[in-house]
Structures are given as C-alpha cells and as structure tokens.
C-alpha cells in the first residue's frame with residue numbers, strides 16, 4: 001500500500017531503496033537488486049553521480065553514440081549524441097556523409113545576448129517610475145559590480161537594463177528587462193544573481209524616495225528568460241539541385257518534393273511540431289552529451305518557432321538559379337564552462353571529442369546536428385518513407401524484447417536485410433526458428 005513519508009531525503013541510499021521496495025514492490029528484493037546493478041563499482045565515480053541531484057537511488061543509462069563526418073565550416077567533427085531512439089544517430093551520420101560530399105555545413109553566429117527580468121508591480125504614475133529608473137540606473141549597475149567584475153574582466157557582463165511598461169497586458173505590471181553577455185557560460189547563475197541584486201537595490205531606493213510614499217511596489221520575481229531570440233545561430237547547406245541525385249533519386253524531383261514538405265511544415269502546425277521534433281532529435285542528443293540544459297533549449301526553441309503567432313517549421317528551403325539551399329536559425333544559450341562540463345567524466349570526454357569548442361562553436365555544432373537530422377528525416381519521408389529505415393534500426397530492440405540469442409539475432413539480421421521489419425514479422429521469424 002502506498003503511503004506518504006517524511007524525512008525521505010535524510011535516509012541513506014540503501015534505506016531509500018528499502019522504503020521504495022517495501023512500499024511499492026511488496027518488499028521484492030529483485031527490484032532493489034536491479035537498482036544496485038546500475039551502481040558504478042568505482043565508489044568515487046558513483047558518489048559524484050549521487051551528488052548531482054537529490055534522492056539519487058541509481059544511475060539511468062542512455063546510450064552515447066557518435067555521428068562522424070560532419071564537415072562544418074571546413075572542419076571535420078565527430079558529434080557525440082546521447083539518445084535512446086534508434087535510427088537518430090544513423091540518420092545524422094548519413095546526412096553528415098551526404099553533405100560532406102557537397103561542401104559541408106556552413107554556420108554563422110547571429111547574436112549571443114542573453115536575457116533576464118525583474119518582474120514587479122507598481123501602482124503609481126508611469127512618468128514618475130521612468131524618471132526614478134533613469135536616475136537610479138547607474139546605482140543599480142554599481143551595486144551589482146562586485147558580482148559582475150570577473151565576467152566583465154573576461155569581456156562579458158551586463159549589456160543594458162531597460163524599464164518596460166507592461167500595464168497594457170497586465171494591471172500594474174512592469175519589468176526591468178536586462179541583457180547580458182555571458183561568453184562561454186550558459187550564464188543562469190550569473191544572470192540570476194545580478195537580477196536579484198538589481199531587484200534589491202531597486203526596491204531599497206524606491207522605499208527611500210519620498211515621491212513614492214503613496215505608491216506601492218512589489219517585486220514579484222527575478223529570473224533569467226530561456227527565450228533568447230538574440231542568442232542566435234544559423235546553419236545552412238547548399239548545392240546545385242542536380243547534385244542531389246542519388247541512386248534512383250532524381251535531384252530535381254527530390255528538391256521540389258523536399259521544398260514542398262518544408263512548406264507544409266511552415267503553414268501546418270500539426271506537421272510543424274513533428275518536423276521540429278525531428279530537429280530536436282539531433283539537438284537534444286548533443287545538448288545531453290555535452291551536459292547542457294535540454295529543457296531550457298527545448299522551451300526557447302519552441303517559443304522561437306511560434307514567434308510569428310503560429311507554430312512553424314524551424315527550417316526553410318529555397319531553390320534559386322538551380323541551387324538548393326536548406327537552412328535554420330535557432331536560439332541556443334549554451335555553456336562550455338561551468339555546470340556539468342568539467343564534472344561529468346563523459347561530458348568532459350565529449351568536449352575533448354569535439355576539440356574543446358567554445359560556446360559559439362558549440363552553438364554551431366548543435367545547430368548543424370539539428371539541421372542534419374531534419375534533412376535526413378524529410379529526405380526519408382519524401383522518398384522511401386520513414387518506416388523502412390526506422391524499423392531496420394528498431395529490429396535490435398524487438399529482438400532484445402524477445403530475448404533472442406546471438407545466433408538468432410544473426411539469422412534475423414540477415415533475413416530482414418531483404419524483408420520488411422514489423423513487430424509481428426520478427427515475432428513470427430523467431431518463433432519459427434525456435435519451433
């Protein structure tokens with residue numbers, strides 16, 4: 001019978017598992033043993049992972065794959081991808097190879113500005129508030145200087161603070177809209193610390209100002225925004241249409257159909273969501289492998305996809321003068337220092353594999369992984385259909401579900417080279433082998 005518990009966080013790891021086992025698994029020791037098989041035998045390494053979050057009971061594995069042959073701005077990369085979905089790494093690798101033979105990916109950083117807000121309410125005259133803000137703005141900045149000095153020394157820091165009147169959207173609502181340059185740090189801690197200092201100084205000066213005796217100010221919250229439309233990267237591939245020809249694919253027909261598929265995702269949100277999900281297959285996998293915050297990236301990118309008022313494709317195509325160009329611009333606030341980057345041994349390994357990119361370079365690599373993934377998905381969808389390749393890759397998952405032996409797997413792989421993979425066809429094949 002399930003029940004509530006107080007003081008769960010104070011229990012040892014073993015006690016936590018015991019409580020979960022007694023409460024949810026009828027005291028079954030096998031379930032506890034399962035959790036323990038995922039503990040690392042290296043105690044120090046395990047402790048490191050235990051301490052990343054609270055109430056850790058075990059590790060949750062995801063495969064880490066690598067997609068080689070990514071030619072980005074004339075440099076080759078092998079891109080690490082942490083993802084559970086079969087066929088994503090294969091699709092990325094295929095797209096990488098395809099474009100490496102057609103000039104590779106080109107990328108540009110369009111901006112690196114990050115944003116945060118002090119959200120507050122005020123019930124007095126706007127003109128008084130604006131005048132007050134303009135007078136105390138230098139004080140807000142100087143009060144926060146100790147927090148900003150090391151970022152400033154490295155060439156980053158606060159870009160500007162503006163007072164924004166949001167009362168047309170919500171009664172008495174104003175904000176301090178703050179812009180930052182955080183260089184190679186994702187910047188969440190830096191930005192949030194600065195914002196909290198701004199809000200403290202802002203409130204203190206407001207209280208001291210006799211003009212505001214009759215007015216009320218309430219700081220609601222101070223927090224960075226994960227919407228970073230000016231921290232933007234562009235990734236692009238392009239080649240003459242006839243170079244898109246491959247095996248039985250005619251370049252001209254393929255380009256037209258591909259462009260039509262992207263056009264559909266530009267006008268139809270049902271399709272746009274799935275289209276962009278394919279892009280996120282590539283993006284999230286690299287974000288996870290490099291220890292960045294995929295929730296922040298997801299939220300920001302989907303908001304960007306809706307910036308024109310309806311949810312749209314993030315990628316675009318044009319075909320002009322016989323040249324096919326496929327590109328994407330996406331907001332990405334990433335860090336190559338801080339967070340997990342120096343802590344998680346596999347994240348460190350991934351950074352080494354990527355030749356220690358700075359934040360701008362990582363933005364470009366991540367954007368390319370997304371563009372490549374989308375190219376591969378839309379190419380399959382508009383030519384062979386997605387299931388052929390997907391089910392081939394999924395075959396191993398089905399075989400593992402059926403607990404196939406190594407020899408059964410070998411026979412199945414060779415049989416399904418020329419036969420369609422479906423769940424039931426694999427079940428039948430294995431049943432036949434076993435009978």
Ligand code: MEV
Nearest residue numbers: 274275277278377378386
């Ligand atoms: C599956 O994970 C992703 C796709 O659905 C993307 C798409 O439809 O473009 C194949």
